[in-house]
Amino acid sequence: MSELHTDIRYVKGVGEARAKSLAKLGITDLRSLLSYFPRAYEDRRAYKRIDELTAGESACVRAMVAAEPRASHIRKGLDLVKLRVVDETGALELTYFNQSYLKNTFHTGETYVFYGKAEGTPRRAQMTNPLFEREGLQQVTGRIMPVYPLTAGVSQSLLSRAVRQGLDACADGLDDCLPEQTRLAHQLCHIRYAYENIHFPADEEALAIARRRLVFEELFLLTLGLRLLRSRRAGAQGPHCEALDLTPFYSALPFSLTNAQRRAISDILRDMTAQRPMNRLCQGDVGSGKTMIAAAAIYFAAKNGLQSALMAPTGILAEQHYHSLAPLLEPLGVRCALLTAATGAKTRRCVLSQLHSGEIDLVIGTHALLSPDVAYQTLGLVVTDEQHRFGVSQRAALSQKGENPHLLVMSATPIPRTLALMIYGDLDVSVVDELPPSRQSIDTFAVKSSYHERIYAFLRRLAAEGRQAYIVCPMVAENDTLPDERKAVTQYAQTLQAEVFPDLRVGILHGKMKPKEKEAVMRAFAAGETDILVSTTVIEVGVDVPNAAVMLIENAECFGLSQLHQLRGRVGRGAHKSYCILVSDNTGDDNLHRLRAMTATNNGFAIAEEDLKLRGPGDFFGSRQHGLPALKVADLTCDLELMHEAKAAAEELLAQDGDLSAHPSLHARIRELFALSAGAMN
Ligand code: ADP
Ligand code: MG
Numbered sequence: 001m002s003e004l005h006t007d008i009r010y011v012k013g014v015g016e017a018r019a020k021s022l023a024k025l026g027i028t029d030l031r032s033l034l035s036y037f038p039r040a041y042e043d044r045r046a047y048k049r050i051d052e053l054t055a056g057e058s059a060c061v062r063a064m065v066a067a068e069p070r071a072s073h074i075r076k077g078l079d080l081v082k083l084r085v086v087d088e089t090g091a092l093e094l095t096y097f098n099q100s101y102l103k104n105t106f107h108t109g110e111t112y113v114f115y116g117k118a119e120g121t122p123r124r125a126q127m128t129n130p131l132f133e134r135e136g137l138q139q140v141t142g143r144i145m146p147v148y149p150l151t152a153g154v155s156q157s158l159l160s161r162a163v164r165q166g167l168d169a170c171a172d173g174l175d176d177c178l179p180e181q182t183r184l185a186h187q188l189c190h191i192r193y194a195y196e197n198i199h200f201p202a203d204e205e206a207l208a209i210a211r212r213r214l215v216f217e218e219l220f221l222l223t224l225g226l227r228l229l230r231s232r233r234a235g236a237q238g239p240h241c242e243a244l245d246l247t248p249f250y251s252a253l254p255f256s257l258t259n260a261q262r263r264a265i266s267d268i269l270r271d272m273t274a275q276r277p278m279n280r281l282c283q284g285d286v287g288s289g290k291t292m293i294a295a296a297a298i299y300f301a302a303k304n305g306l307q308s309a310l311m312a313p314t315g316i317l318a319e320q321h322y323h324s325l326a327p328l329l330e331p332l333g334v335r336c337a338l339l340t341a342a343t344g345a346k347t348r349r350c351v352l353s354q355l356h357s358g359e360i361d362l363v364i365g366t367h368a369l370l371s372p373d374v375a376y377q378t379l380g381l382v383v384t385d386e387q388h389r390f391g392v393s394q395r396a397a398l399s400q401k402g403e404n405p406h407l408l409v410m411s412a413t414p415i416p417r418t419l420a421l422m423i424y425g426d427l428d429v430s431v432v433d434e435l436p437p438s439r440q441s442i443d444t445f446a447v448k449s450s451y452h453e454r455i456y457a458f459l460r461r462l463a464a465e466g467r468q469a470y471i472v473c474p475m476v477a478e479n480d481t482l483p484d485e486r487k488a489v490t491q492y493a494q495t496l497q498a499e500v501f502p503d504l505r506v507g508i509l510h511g512k513m514k515p516k517e518k519e520a521v522m523r524a525f526a527a528g529e530t531d532i533l534v535s536t537t538v539i540e541v542g543v544d545v546p547n548a549a550v551m552l553i554e555n556a557e558c559f560g561l562s563q564l565h566q567l568r569g570r571v572g573r574g575a576h577k578s579y580c581i582l583v584s585d586n587t588g589d590d591n592l593h594r595l596r597a598m599t600a601t602n603n604g605f606a607i608a609e610e611d612l613k614l615r616g617p618g619d620f621f622g623s624r625q626h627g628l629p630a631l632k633v634a635d636l637t638c639d640l641e642l643m644h645e646a647k648a649a650a651e652e653l654l655a656q657d658g659d660l661s662a663h664p665s666l667h668a669r670i671r672e673l674f675a676l677s678a679g680a681m682n
Contacts, residue, residue, distance in 0.1 A: 004170060005030070008022055012165060022154060025150075037632055050091065063086060064112075068083075077098075085114065114130040116131065146200065174191050174192050194214050241304040252331065268408065272301070284433070297383065298334065309363050383410065412566065444568065445581050447581065471534045474554070505531050510538065
């Protein structure tokens with residue numbers, strides 16, 4: 001076991017500098033090295049005689065050095081070593097660039113195996129920089145070799161040599177985290193075989209066997225981790241809630257709730273009055289009215305004497321929630337406060353003390369609500385809005401703040417069913433699949449940039465009717481330099497203001513602005529003091545300006561499908577007919593697919609399915625979005641069957657050993673994988 005934690009610097013050929021480059025690939029010790037899997041393979045098994053070589057094809061040749069190599073110095077920085085090798089069928093001319101030392105490596109009469117791409121004609125066969133090895137000592141020729149994803153300072157040969165060493169060093173130290181019974185029941189190979197053959201497969205079959213085992217293991221660990229997160233809370237006592245009449249809340253609303261909203265609320269109330277802590281995901285398209293669902297839960301908690309915390313991913317969004325919820329909830333006796341990075345020191349102190357003493361029922365904020373100095377009197381409900389920015393471990397951290405508070409997660413990122421199973425394995429799900437009746441579909445057009453004149457005229461006409469518009473620009477890099485979003489957005493906005501819309505008020509919003517500045521700009525736009533808001537994707541999440549009727553997206557090819565859909569959801573939030581215009585000159589297949597999907601449907605779930613097809617599920621994983629361990633080998637689009645198998649196996653194991661106390665090394669591995677503290681998953 002200890003071998004696996006050996007620092008990567010102790011591997012031969014890896015020094016301080018290379019260790020730094022390897023760290024960029026996430027390789028720091030032998031374990032991470034061995035878990036750095038190839039992205040592809042190169043089949044170097046084909047042996048050819050010299051007269052069988054075909055130009056353009058790679059092959060191994062067993063040949064003898066026919067004469068002493070000739071070295072020549074062409075010019076500064078260009079040295080050649082040429083040598084002639086032969087077999088019984090012909091001669092092959094080899095050229096090595098800038099490796100003068102090779103002159104003393106090869107000697108007449110010695111036989112080597114060379115691997116490279118054949119060039120020239122059958123009569124004058126040539127190879128440039130072929131690999132070579134002494135016969136019988138072959139490591140990189142005559143076999144299937146791994147092809148790894150690289151970074152600056154890390155070459156294929158460095159990686160494959162390091163992995164080879166790592167495999168040899170750990171040969172007997174690799175301990176199998178899969179329980180023996182699971183491994184046998186599902187006909188999975190041993191861990192040693194799997195690691196050996198995922199890196200250096202003996203043949204295709206060995207690779208398939210190795211891969212199957214590693215995919216299974218990955219999905220098995222993922223399922224177990226999610227189940228443990230969930231059961232950690234399931235065994236706990238939730239904050240106590242009594243059923244009570246919500247009529248005062250419903251009567252205070254300016255509209256009646258949709259059936260989907262009502263269903264979600266009744267799911268939530270059922271959870272909160274049960275004895276265990278709620279773990280619920282409320283998943284609904286943009287504009288489906290999730291905020292009101294959260295409000296109902298918050299009202300219900302407050303009337304049960306419990307405090308609520310509502311976390312949003314940005315200060316703007318937190319502020320907006322505060323301004324829409326406080327006027328609704330305060331008159332009903334729910335005392336609300338806002339706490340973000342922009343909150344002044346004095347107000348902050350006051351809010352903190354009131355939270356501690358229980359004088360505040362609802363606090364709305366950002367990550368600040370996670371900081372250790374925020375103490376609650378009786379935190380009973382935690383709501384996170386736009387879940388895709390809050391990972392599993394953050395959920396775990398926050399829920400430790402109270403006595404296992406009820407947890408409600410709101411997400412506007414529809415996840416296809418197959419993935420939801422995996423990603424939200426630790427949550428119950430309510431789907432809000434209905435939009436408020438007032439909502440109209442958003443007419444969506446995809447056009448070329450030559451349409452700009454017409455688009456601007458259209459914006460002007462709508463502005464004359466009193467509507468507002470968003471213009472979103474991606475961060476386009478010019479000349480491969482670092483993208484400067486501030487410059488791009490500012491320049492475009494200035495041009496629009498000066499040359500296109502001199503009579504309208506153009507605002508600017510980008511991620512480099514201070515929170516206070518952003519809020520001021522957003523507030524001005526929400527109040528109708530600007531007509532057109534030129535912005536980067538900071539407006540992506542949840543901001544609500546009902547009077548905005550156009551979403552114009554420049555260089556639409558720079559955005560993913562789900563992101564385009566999220567952006568479109570910023571309009572069509574009021575009574576006005578709304579439009580989304582996607583500008584793109586890119587005629588690539590992927591881009592055309594995305595644009596077509598956008599113009600064809602307004603349905604977020606359909607978009608998500610399409611996105612899954614186009615991009616694969618990779619994006620749904622990785623710590624960035626969900627805090628889940630990234631899937632390294634599994635591909636959920638084609639490994640579905642194995643996923644079901646792994647899931648069933650995980651459940652079977654938990655049925656016997658619910659807290660994995662009989663499988664300590666498995667338990668430790670899962671904790672490591674989810675990067676959770678021991679306390680967060682017990
Ligand atoms: P999202 O699900 O994207 O968070 P919001 O909660 O922000 O959606 O709601 C979008 C808009 O719809 C808000 O202006 C909200 O007041 C309004 N709304 C919510 N529920 C209803 C409803 N049942 N009928 C009419 N309008 C509603
Ligand atoms: Mg929302």
